[in-house]
Amino acid sequence: MHTGNHYKLKEFLLWTRRDSYWIFFLAVVPTSLYYFLDWKWLAIPWVPIAMIGTAAAFIVGFRNNATYSRLWEARQLWGSIVNSSRSWGIMVRDFVTNHQAKTPLPLDQLQQVHQQLIYRHMAWLTALRYQLREPRSWENMRKRYNREYQEKVYKVPEQEHRLEDILPRYLSPEEENYILAKKNRAAQIISLQSAQLRDLLQAGLIDNFRHMALEGVLKDFYNQQGGCERIKNFPYPRQFASINLFFVRLFIIMMPFGMLQEFGKLGGWLVWFSVPASLMVSWVFNAMEKVGESTENPFEGSANDVPISALSRTIEIDLREMLEEKDLPPALQPENNILL
Template sequence: MYTKKVFKIKDLAKWTRHETFLFIAIITVVVVLYFFLELEWLKIPWTPLALIGTAVAFVIGFQNNSAYGRIWEARKIWGGITNTSRTFGMFVQDMVNNEYATESFSKEELQKEIKTLTYRHIAWITALRHAMRVSKPWETVVLEKTNKEWSKMVSPPEWKSTVEEDMKPYLCKEDLDYVMSKNNKQTAMLYLQSHHLKNLKEKGVVWEFSFLELEGILQELFTLQGQSERIKNFPYPRQFATLNHYFMWIFVLLLPLAIVPQFAEIGKEISASHSIIGSLFIWLSIPFYVIVAWIFHTMEKIGRTGENPFEGSANDVPISTMARGIEIDLRQNLGEALEDIPKQFPVIYDTQM
């Protein structure tokens, strides 16, 4: 999915509110220990903590760059699928004809062949988008509490229907049974397309040069499908994602033991001239700690949400909308009435699915 609206601070705060409350609780406990129990020995020096923070910042930056790269690559792949699909629809309509046919087909028969090829392509992209939405063991972002809340309001259409239901209007029973018997349904669909084109070439309905052009389009679709499957089936390396998550929490949990003593020392210096302000100055460490911890945690969380661009979160590539857009284009170019063509998936809370 893709959020069109600018991500506002209040939305970001709501998205991370559970962790923010946790940060407030952590720092409050440490401040209470210092203020009421006078545990001044409970501290660590800034130097090792600064080294840890620097390392965590570098790894978070690397993770975010890599996650953005995966999202951008996925967007380019599906942009290629969109363009290649339109090209395929155009080629099929122009290259399936009687010019070199050994036995002339009627206009209705030619149109039936064109429609079959076009509909099978729509079924292919339907199978592909469903395959991209299948949950993988490493796709855990949508299981987080705030993302679960979001999924109740906005979720991909593939979660509400089966691939068989969505492909059924576009395939004959024989093709549907064949495809459903295969593990990789989108690959089986392209095999059927190639076999169909070969039969039309043998009948002369598709010229040999046109056949090569159409096979080239199928080859490009195989390439794009494989690239999309590669992103789906190969996760962001766990040694980076998981360890970085732990490193971030180590830094966040150790930070109060350095920041609170620092504020306590400043408070003692202020007490010489302003006793009340100096004695209470330690409590200012709470908002400062929450800000620092929130920034580190939120940056790490943003990286995690971008690791799997087909998972079904609000930051995903809107493959459902793109696939439906291709379907609408192809069916309109077949001359079908607008009322017979499915509507585009709705934009909910300014989010495309």
């Protein structure tokens, strides 16, 4: 997530510069042939190009609107995770008590139970964000211009540290080994939470009503995880992404020929103004296509992702404060205006 006022024009130009080189080349070649070899037949009437441009503009707008919806849904899901996590913290702290316990626990052991349930939830957050950062074949972070921007500007926390190094902060060695042996680790952590709630119910540390309420929060976590997995594992439909790319590229290729028709009317060397004109118009369409592409997958580790690492850290700070802990981790800060 970009935390500044806006991206700088310099960043956009550097990000799209390789495409701009090709656009410049596509504009210079027909203009040179038109001017030096007098190939006037290269000039194409503007009407068919404008029709293609209109279609490209519609499909680009449709795609950008749809990809923004994916991003916004992802942000809403993580907003729900934040709220449900805080609810989980206060419910664990206030529902799990000795009030109806068959064998009351000493205060320190009761606090240890609270810590187990809350720390295991932080393990769920950790496992979930690592799963969401796993690459998919349709994602765009492997492309050269995206990878180059990331290497120069920011780092993805889940790529800097292994899950195996983080989980021991929150789980016992037995639970860690159990979870790491599973495929969907986040789902299995919630299963462990439910199993402990069942044991607490049998011990009388929670009653039936409170047990149902806590299980309801676990159900919410499953729903929220499922929503994130739906966005992660189902790409923006490839047919729409493909036709968007085809239309934009066709328009960019034909643009210089239409500009020759318009600037050729000026006569003489003024036809060379078609080169910067083609470059500017084509760059606008290419940049819009790139923006839609960069918004498609809100968990892939791009500069426009939902900041799930920062949100997880915020939740961790809130929950550990509920446990009255003092040695809290710092909130994650933006790096070059990029917060992940």
